[in-house]
Amino acid sequence: MVKNLKDIVNYCNQNGFIFQGSEIYGGLANSWDYGPLGRELKENLKKMWWKEFVTNKKNSYGLDSAIIMNPNVWVASGHVTSFADPLIDCKKCKARHRADKLIEDFTEGKVTADGWENEKIEEYIKENNIKCPTCGANDFTPIRKFNLLFESYIGVTDDTKSKVYLRGETAQGIFVNFKNVERTMRAKVPFGIGQIGKAFRNEITPGNFIFRVREFEQMEYEFFCKPDTDLEWFSYWKNYCMDFLKKIGLNEENLRFRDHSKEELSFYSKATTDIEYLFPMGWGELWGIADRTDYDLNCHINHSKEDLSYFDSDTNERYVPYVVEPSVGVDRLLLAILCDAYNPNYNENGVERELLKINYNLAPYKVAILPLIKKKHADLANQIFEDISKTYSACYDESGNIGKRYRRNDAIGTPFCVTIDDNTLENNTITVRERDTMEQVTIQVSELNDYIRKQLEK
Numbered sequence: 329m330v331k332n333l334k335d336i337v338n339y340c341n342q343n344g345f346i347f348q349g350s351e352i353y354g355g356l357a358n359s360w361d362y363g364p365l366g367r368e369l370k371e372n373l374k375k376m377w378w379k380e381f382v383t384n385k386k387n388s389y390g391l392d393s394a395i396i397m398n399p400n401v402w403v404a405s406g407h408v409t410s411f412a413d414p415l416i417d418c419k420k421c422k423a424r425h426r427a428d429k430l431i432e433d434f435t436e437g438k439v440t441a442d443g444w445e446n447e448k449i450e451e452y453i454k455e456n457n458i459k460c461p462t463c464g465a466n467d468f469t470p471i472r473k474f475n476l477l478f479e480s481y482i483g484v485t486d487d488t489k490s491k492v493y494l495r496g497e498t499a500q501g502i503f504v505n506f507k508n509v510e511r512t513m514r515a516k517v518p519f520g521i522g523q524i525g526k527a528f529r530n531e532i533t534p535g536n537f538i539f540r541v542r543e544f545e546q547m548e549y550e551f552f553c554k555p556d557t558d559l560e561w562f563s564y565w566k567n568y569c570m571d572f573l574k575k576i577g578l579n580e581e582n583l584r585f586r587d588h589s590k591e592e593l594s595f596y597s598k599a600t601t602d603i604e605y606l607f608p609m610g611w612g613e614l615w616g617i618a619d620r621t622d623y624d625l626n627c628h629i630n631h632s633k634e635d636l637s638y639f640d641s642d643t644n645e646r647y648v649p650y651v652v653e654p655s656v657g658v659d660r661l662l663l664a665i666l667c668d669a670y671n672p673n674y675n676e677n678g679v680e681r682e683l684l685k686i687n688y689n690l691a692p693y694k695v696a697i698l699p700l701i702k703k704k705h706a707d708l709a710n711q712i713f714e715d716i717s718k719t720y721s722a723c724y725d726e727s728g729n730i731g732k733r734y735r736r737n738d739a740i741g742t743p744f745c746v747t748i749d750d751n752t753l754e755n756n757t758i759t760v761r762e763r764d765t766m767e768q769v770t771i772q773v774s775e776l777n778d779y780i781r782k783q784l785e786k
């Protein structure tokens with residue numbers, strides 16, 4: 329595992345995974361663009377999540393709701409009044425900090441100040457003589473609440489101008505569509521609705537590459553269940569999420585549950601757990617799993633005056649379902665995957681190489697098509713590329729010696745390298761080299777598709 333975040337940033341930049349946003353204009357702080365490989369990796373990750381949470385589950389439905397919603401949604405959900413972080417300014421150097429994170433960083437994660445009252449945070453900072461990380465002074469302003477919602481306006485003239493918000497999470501789109509999905513899918517509680525999409529937060533201290541950004545993607549799942557079955561489901565989803573992370577290849581040693589203490593729990597939540605990952609900068613939240621009770625649906629019932637209750641025809645009861653929510657950021661998870669898989673000096677059996685030891689299904693390219701000698705083998709290699717790329721994302725590389733091309737593909741995690749040589753011309757056989765074992769097998773061209781499918785299913 330890579331130890332330094334800078335190495336990951338450089339690696340991503342050099343290999344076409346992630347570039348600095350608006351780079352030719354000097355960039356925009358903490359904004360990032362996904363390059364060709366980053367885009368593929370991200371898409372594969374979203375596909376795996378979608379499969380595990382939506383398509384492979386009987387009682388599960390997908391949704392793609394609008395980013396800009398009626399502003400009352402955000403009033404009802406409480407975001408307009410309380411989606412805020414504690415902002416504290418250093419009087420000396422004017423640097424702005426998130427006060428709870430100052431405490432977390434100071435105690436190296438041992439104390440979590442999430443959910444503390446401002447006075448308590450201020451006292452803790454004073455008593456422990458916590459200093460400004462930028463200039464070292466200990467002279468802070470009082471804490472102010474800073475709302476994270478991005479505001480915008482719609483309308484063509486000033487008269488019709490009205491304030492809207494970019495969604496701060498995708499979950500609210502799910503809650504306001506609860507009845508639509510239930511009705512049109514004839515869904516029976518318990519059931520879940522999943523959504524993947526952009527969310528926006530005007531973070532006070534974005535940073536650590538794509539760990540905390542202002543524009544990011546979330547994969548959120550709202551599971552609606554009968555009251556009093558929620559804690560059972562909470563435990564189910566906790567384990568399901570952890571299993572998913574292991575399935576996509578994250579090292580167990582870098583993962584842990586962190587249950588929220590009573591003090592930290594939101595007032596409406598019966599239980600909340602974060603799955604944390606050991607990033608190069610320390611343990612950090614990767615996935616939040618919360619038992620949100622009937623809070624969200626009730627908020628929307630009260631504000632919209634619509635009936636969002638559910639009639640359970642099996643028991644003849646009417647109730648407002650409880651909700652268990654597993655919510656994970658695509659970008660943050662992608663960072664964990666890259667930190668886990670990237671090894672600049674991977675050494676096994678005495679061979680040292682730069683390796684992205686990523687789950688084969690996540691790899692940006694599944695197969696690299698490599699003609700041994702360009703002049704002799706390129707035509708056939710091109711045909712094979714055209715054929716295989718109909719099913720699998722493939723790259724074609726004809727420059728440099730074959731060893732170099734293998735190394736290049738190891739570095740970006742390509743599971744299979746296919747060499748086209750004289751044997752291919754003579755008897756239609758190709759050599760397939762597997763990334764992790766570096767073993768080579770000879771198969772017929774016509775077997776390639778099946779060979780890759782079988783390896784990916786393993």
Ligand code: ATP
Binds near residue numbers: 657661
């Ligand atoms: P944090 O305490 O790190 O600010 P949070 O508790 O506010 O996170 P949630 O509102 O629970 O986060 O969001 C669910 C998930 O979305 C997080 O677990 C994380 O993976 C992701 N996420 C949240 N904020 C950001 C961000 N600014 N940049 C990238 N991902 C984010």
